Amino acid sequence: VQLVESGGGLVQPGGSLRLSCAASGSSISVYAMGWYRQAPGKQRELVATITTRGGTNYADPVKGRFTISRDNAKNTVYLQMNSLKPEDTAVYYCNARIPGLLNYWGQGTQVTVSS
DSSP states (O other): OEEEEEOOEEEOTTOOEEEEEEEESSOGGGSEEEEEEEOTTSOOEEEEEEOTTOOEEEOGGGTTTEEEEEETTTTEEEEEEOSOOGGGOEEEEEEEEETTTEEEEOOOEEEEEOO
16 A cells, blocks of 8 residues: 655644545555654654544544544545644654554655744
């Protein structure tokens, strides 16, 4: 499966962005999907995941601010980001996986939160 992220950009603190991850080559319905991020000089970290049945999990720093969702009909996963903070600045990556079997990454989209 090929993953292409979009929706990143420059936003002021307190603002919102919605990231999209469009998949091709295979249906995402069989994959657990996730968003990860990597800030300069730091390791890639989990942001949010969503199971094939729609169950979600969030990293503590984004709980209550970010929402992950999936539209299997559109083969797309979303990350709605509200109340953005400067520490949310990072490259955001989309992930599709079948645990122990398959693991795919997108190329990433830059999110910069700055005044």
